[in-house]
Amino acid sequence: MSTRSEGVFEIFRPAIDFRISVLLCAALALACGGRPVAPVSVKSSAPVNPPVATVETEAPEAEVALDSRAAPEPEVPIDSAIVTELLRLAENERRTGDIEAEYGYLAEVIELDSSHSRAHARLAEITGPAPAIPFATPDALVSRALRHPYDPKALVAAAGGLVARGETDRAIAFLERAVWLADLDPAASLSAIRQLYALSDEWREHRIVPVHLYVDELIRMQPDWRFQMRNLWLSASAMLDSALETRFVPIAILPFEIGDAPNDLDSIHEAFLAEARPSAEGLYAVMTGRRVPDDDAVYKKGVAEFIGRSLAVRIAPGAVRSRVLAHEILHLYGAIHVLEGVDTLMNPTGDALALDAPNIRIVRALRGREFGSGGIEQNVIPYIDLGVTIAAYRAALSVNLSLRETEIDEAMRSSESSSDQVAYRVHKATYLDAHLADAAWLVASLMLEDGQRVEAIRLFDLASQLYGRLTPRGRESADRARALRESMGAASPPAIE
Numbered sequence: 419m420s421t422r423s424e425g426v427f428e429i430f431r432p433a434i435d436f437r438i439s440v441l442l443c444a445a446l447a448l449a450c451g452g453r454p455v456a457p458v459s460v461k462s463s464a465p466v467n468p469p470v471a472t473v474e475t476e477a478p479e480a481e482v483a484l485d486s487r488a489a490p491e492p493e494v495p496i497d498s499a500i501v502t503e504l505l506r507l508a509e510n511e512r513r514t515g516d517i518e519a520e521y522g523y524l525a526e527v528i529e530l531d532s533s534h535s536r537a538h539a540r541l542a543e544i545t546g547p548a549p550a551i552p553f554a555t556p557d558a559l560v561s562r563a564l565r566h567p568y569d570p571k572a573l574v575a576a577a578g579g580l581v582a583r584g585e586t587d588r589a590i591a592f593l594e595r596a597v598w599l600a601d602l603d604p605a606a607s608l609s610a611i612r613q614l615y616a617l618s619d620e621w622r623e624h625r626i627v628p629v630h631l632y633v634d635e636l637i638r639m640q641p642d643w644r645f646q647m648r649n650l651w652l653s654a655s656a657m658l659d660s661a662l663e664t665r666f667v668p669i670a671i672l673p674f675e676i677g678d679a680p681n682d683l684d685s686i687h688e689a690f691l692a693e694a695r696p697s698a699e700g701l702y703a704v705m706t707g708r709r710v711p712d713d714d715a716v717y718k719k720g721v722a723e724f725i726g727r728s729l730a731v732r733i734a735p736g737a738v739r740s741r742v743l744a745h746e747i748l749h750l751y752g753a754i755h756v757l758e759g760v761d762t763l764m765n766p767t768g769d770a771l772a773l774d775a776p777n778i779r780i781v782r783a784l785r786g787r788e789f790g791s792g793g794i795e796q797n798v799i800p801y802i803d804l805g806v807t808i809a810a811y812r813a814a815l816s817v818n819l820s821l822r823e824t825e826i827d828e829a830m831r832s833s834e835s836s837s838d839q840v841a842y843r844v845h846k847a848t849y850l851d852a853h854l855a856d857a858a859w860l861v862a863s864l865m866l867e868d869g870q871r872v873e874a875i876r877l878f879d880l881a882s883q884l885y886g887r888l889t890p891r892g893r894e895s896a897d898r899a900r901a902l903r904e905s906m907g908a909a910s911p912p913a914i915e
């Protein structure tokens with residue numbers, strides 16, 4: 419598997435063709451000390467990654483892969499016997515100080531498992547940043563990048579050299595790797611993205627969403643945690659690729675201290691939002707290593723702002739894919755939970771990795787949304803087709819919502835029910851999805867924007883019921899409905915809508 423051609427190796431190709439593997443560090447050649455070392459070339463066929471567990475409710479863990487091409491894999495990878503042996507050999511060489519030999523073994527690990535975070539972390543340490551070079555010929559640039567394959571700037575410079583030599587595919591591989599390492603050098607990564615758009619038809623079809631990652635102290639205890647985070651987000655992009663065609667790029671990976679905060683994700687998420695006021699463009703995510711406690715209570719594994727820009731997810735030690743993460747990202751694009759029993763990523767429990775058709779329709783309608791400051795008026799409405807989006811929600815909600823609405827109506831109308839019973843039935847009809855109220859609010863807003871005021875009033879009323887009439891958002895929804903009704907009454911008779 420390893421061709422020892424003098425010190426050169428092929429680079430891996432993370433990215434968009436997720437069927438190939440993620441990172442690839444392909445071959446590495448250390449070339450230090452004159453003796454060309456490792457071989458390697460990568461391209462394991464491991465699909466980029468899929469995830470884990472269940473989402474906001476119960477606890478069972480599962481895994482994921484939205485893309486049906488990708489076979490579900492464990493979220494926390496288990497080293498094969500050969501990888502375990504290679505790591506042992508590498509460790510022996512490290513102890514004796516033979517870095518070239520160690521490098522060679524680790525490169526073979528990457529060849530077998532392109533998302534092996536630990537091997538990447540050690541290789542990055544060994545190869546370090548690239549030195550400046552006086553005569554930047556294309557060959558020199560390529561050779562330098564091969565010796566320092568974790569230096570985004572060197573990778574981008576080398577890609578320029580490769581383009582000059584007419585090796586476009588190889589240049590794309592170098593650039594994709596630079597994007598995978600974006601947090602190390604966001605400017606180089608931005609340059610890589612621009613060049614990818616110019617060089618690759620596949621990239622031109624993709625949207626780029628920058629991610630600001632905040633990682634808690636438990637995850638950071640593992641030396642390879644940064645590679646774990648890069649691999650997690652690359653795998654999430656791959657999992658959702660057929661629906662979103664979006665590459666989520668962590669451009670900042672920052673520490674976040676959770677300390678003694680209660681072990682529930684809503685509290686962690688709120689503490690994060692209070693501390694890290696999102697300002698820069700992009701998605702904000704908290705990743706915590708806190709496990710779901712072993713008791714009977716229901717703990718969430720992930721939370722997200724519906725159509726917002728932040729989420730929080732529990733990540734198992736060493737996991738390089740996460741079903742929960744994919745699920746929460748979908749909420750940012752307006753996806754809603756489905757009724758129990760449907761196998762889809764939007765079922766909060768279960769392990770399905772595929773996405774149901776109604777949710778695919780919704781997220782594709784919202785795929786062009788932005789992640790800047792402000793609400794849906796700034797980030798969503800200007801970038802979507804209102805008619806298409808409303809139609810997508812109507813289809814998705816028709817069954818889901820009408821069933822629950824019926825239940826709520828019945829509960830409210832029933833003269834024998836005590837207010838406790840009504841509250842219980844309303845709760846039962848809505849407990850499955852805290853986002854259902856948000857969805858009703860969103861669609862009401864879209865309809866208002868679209869001039870469908872009668873329908874908007876109805877949905878604001880419904881949102882009020884779903885939130886709970888006495889909650890702040892429930893009151894706000896009811897107020898919106900009332901104000902609209904009054905403004906319509908004050909104006910001329912309602913047009914037929």
Ligand SMILES: [Zn+2]
Nearest residue numbers: 473474749766
């Ligand atoms: Zn959910």
